[in-house]
Amino acid sequence: MSLVVVGSVAYDGVETPHGRVERMLGGACTYIALAASFFTEVGIVAVVGEDFCQSDFDLLASRGIDLAGLERVPGKTFFWSGIYSHDMNDRTTLRTDLNVFAGFNPKLPQHYRSQPYLLLGNIQPALQRAVREQMLAPELVGGDTMNYWITDAREELLRTIRDWDCLLINDSEARQLSGQHNLRGAAQAIFEMGPRTVVIKRGEYGAILFRPEGHFIVPGYLLEDVFDPTGAGDSFAGGFFGYLASRGLDLKDGRADPRELRRAVIYGSVMGSFCCEKFGVDRFRTLTRAEINARYDEFKRFTEF
Amino acid sequence: MSLVVVGSVAYDGVETPHGRVERMLGGACTYIALAASFFTEVGIVAVVGEDFCQSDFDLLASRGIDLAGLERVPGKTFFWSGIYSHDMNDRTTLRTDLNVFAGFNPKLPQHYRSQPYLLLGNIQPALQRAVREQMLAPELVGGDTMNYWITDAREELLRTIRDWDCLLINDSEARQLSGQHNLRGAAQAIFEMGPRTVVIKRGEYGAILFRPEGHFIVPGYLLEDVFDPTGAGDSFAGGFFGYLASRGLDLKDGRADPRELRRAVIYGSVMGSFCCEKFGVDRFRTLTRAEINARYDEFKRFTEF
Numbered sequence: 207m208s209l210v211v212v213g214s215v216a217y218d219g220v221e222t223p224h225g226r227v228e229r230m231l232g233g234a235c236t237y238i239a240l241a242a243s244f245f246t247e248v249g250i251v252a253v254v255g256e257d258f259c260q261s262d263f264d265l266l267a268s269r270g271i272d273l274a275g276l277e278r279v280p281g282k283t284f285f286w287s288g289i290y291s292h293d294m295n296d297r298t299t300l301r302t303d304l305n306v307f308a309g310f311n312p313k314l315p316q317h318y319r320s321q322p323y324l325l326l327g328n329i330q331p332a333l334q335r336a337v338r339e340q341m342l343a344p345e346l347v348g349g350d351t352m353n354y355w356i357t358d359a360r361e362e363l364l365r366t367i368r369d370w371d372c373l374l375i376n377d378s379e380a381r382q383l384s385g386q387h388n389l390r391g392a393a394q395a396i397f398e399m400g401p402r403t404v405v406i407k408r409g410e411y412g413a414i415l416f417r418p419e420g421h422f423i424v425p426g427y428l429l430e431d432v433f434d435p436t437g438a439g440d441s442f443a444g445g446f447f448g449y450l451a452s453r454g455l456d457l458k459d460g461r462a463d464p465r466e467l468r469r470a471v472i473y474g475s476v477m478g479s480f481c482c483e484k485f486g487v488d489r490f491r492t493l494t495r496a497e498i499n500a501r502y503d504e505f506k507r508f509t510e511f
Numbered sequence: 512m513s514l515v516v517v518g519s520v521a522y523d524g525v526e527t528p529h530g531r532v533e534r535m536l537g538g539a540c541t542y543i544a545l546a547a548s549f550f551t552e553v554g555i556v557a558v559v560g561e562d563f564c565q566s567d568f569d570l571l572a573s574r575g576i577d578l579a580g581l582e583r584v585p586g587k588t589f590f591w592s593g594i595y596s597h598d599m600n601d602r603t604t605l606r607t608d609l610n611v612f613a614g615f616n617p618k619l620p621q622h623y624r625s626q627p628y629l630l631l632g633n634i635q636p637a638l639q640r641a642v643r644e645q646m647l648a649p650e651l652v653g654g655d656t657m658n659y660w661i662t663d664a665r666e667e668l669l670r671t672i673r674d675w676d677c678l679l680i681n682d683s684e685a686r687q688l689s690g691q692h693n694l695r696g697a698a699q700a701i702f703e704m705g706p707r708t709v710v711i712k713r714g715e716y717g718a719i720l721f722r723p724e725g726h727f728i729v730p731g732y733l734l735e736d737v738f739d740p741t742g743a744g745d746s747f748a749g750g751f752f753g754y755l756a757s758r759g760l761d762l763k764d765g766r767a768d769p770r771e772l773r774r775a776v777i778y779g780s781v782m783g784s785f786c787c788e789k790f791g792v793d794r795f796r797t798l799t800r801a802e803i804n805a806r807y808d809e810f811k812r813f814t815e816f
Contacts, residue, residue, distance in 0.1 A: 293692060387598060390733050411716040412730060423813050425717060425728040428695050468816035508728050509814055511773035 209451040212251040213327020219287030230486040234327035237437035240490040241444025241477040243269040246451040251275035255283040255306040274315040281306040314340040323451040331366035348372035371457045373401040427479035438478040445477030476501045512552040514756040518632020520557040524592030535791040539632035542742035545795040546749025546782040548574040551756040556580035560588040560611045579620040586611040619645040628756040636671035653677035676762045678706040732784035739790045743783040750782030781806045
């Protein structure tokens with residue numbers, strides 16, 4: 207194993223203009239781990255309830271994901287449901303039942319602690335910190351967060367991200383966290399908070415990688431059809447971090463390889479785009495490394511001049 | 512001369528979060544011609560009133576723009592004013608006084624008619640057609656349009672664009688014109704309407720060039736500060752078409768050079784980005800070709816992988 211991922215493993219109910227699924231496997235940790243598993247060996251830290259299906263365990267296991275850190279406890283698995291607007295640019299949460307997630311107290315199995323890569327999915331910053339502290343000496347720590355923690359747990363969040371190497375965040379959250387509308391300014395402000403690598407996700411418009419020495423912008427992939435954007439940002443994170451881990455890359459100032467970092471952003475974009483092609487995690491059931499490589503080449507073709 | 516541009520020459524009142532200008536030179540034709548003048552020789556077809564300032568004539572003339580087709584008639588010049596939202600993604604029109612523009616009946620000077628390139632700025636489709644018909648045998652005809660003509664003069668617009676080689680349009684208008692939300696689908700539908708080259712402008716997110724054989728996406732330039740986005744789309748069109756004209760390029764099926772077309776999109780993006788750096792056309796007063804080339808290289812650096 208090489209990459210430890212922590213976050214939610216959940217059941218989701220999703221409605222998009224293409225249809226509706228009452229209950230399917232979801233959660234940030236699930237999407238990150240599945241996407242990363244195409245690049246490197248992954249172990250997850252999460253909690254599920256007694257209702258968690260064997261077939262969902264099997265899916266994760268089939269991708270070689272280490273489930274030693276996946277606790278199963280009495281009660282029900284975290285449940286989220288939402289509905290997307292016609293253009294899929296907005297979504298409304300219909301229900302959030304934390305269930306067993308309310309008492310989540312992540313404990314890392316012994317063999318996780320010495321791993322070099324750690325990706326902290328979007329959960330309470332104090333829990334992200336608790337996981338980070340259980341790791342011995344990770345070479346690279348990255349994480350995600352969301353508007354709720356930025357406004358309601360700001361101090362805790364700032365204390366948490368202070369020693370992260372990399373923050374992955376969407377554009378509106380970057381503005382909220384930094385208080386800067388301009389994204390260059392937002393990234394500068396976030397550098398001061400700790401992370402020296404900031405990846406700003408822009409949904410259908412792609413992503414920007416900011417480093418103190420410069421930035422890299424990739425446009426979003428133009429899908430023929432977006433079935434379900436749920437999990438696209440987490441799949442991006444999984445592809446990005448999975449690639450870094452697979453190459454043994456470091457992001458410390460002066461040691462980051464800018465070309466490899468850009469490639470990681472493309473692999474993140476590739477995984478985010480595949481995620482949207484089917485409901486939930488379905489696209490990852492059949493996806494192959496050859497398809498991933500072909501889409502990487504497509505990114506090259508439609509951006510090169 | 513090589514490129515004929517038709518459209519509005521106007522006075523604008525603009526308020527952005529950075530300040531307010533009561534009255535300054537504006538209009539689609541002005542922005543297109545100024546931007547294109549850094550690449551090729553341009554002649555304009557437009558109408559102004561008696562209030563049109565000598566210093567504004569002088570600015571256009573200083574860029575070598577042929578003003579033989581700029582009619583001056585009794586009355587006042589077209590006036591538009593608007594105010595931008597805090598994030599500059601929305602603007603509200605405060606006033607539109609067509610003035611002399613209401614009676615605009617474009618007549619091309621004899622020496623314009625044999626020119627190879629024609630760019631029809633956003634005006635009433637019937638006027639765009641009237642200009643097109645006065646040209647002898649242009650090699651390349653492109654134009655812009657807007658939501659108002661798409662909804663209120665749809666048949667006339669479809670008749671007009673039928674023989675254009677290239678349509679430049681923003682994303683929401685492309686969706687409106689085609690009835691397709693997906694931009695790939697929108698471009699396909701527009702190909703069927705006539706133009707085989709469709710450039711979709713996405714504001715701060717950049718632009719997409721669609722051709723039947725494939726597409727090219729460029730992200731928007733990340734400005735330190737956006738002073739005034741007025742005219743950015745027209746400046747894009749001017750840079751794009753100006754570059755094509757300067758290289759003697761053709762867009763007929765099988766004759767378009769895809770590499771040159773991509774370069775034209777980058778030059779369009781470069782000119783759109785410069786336009787936003789100062790109020791109105793001010794940035795074009797001091798801009799140099801060396802600055803344009805340096806920004807072109809920047810686009811290469813921040814998109815390459």
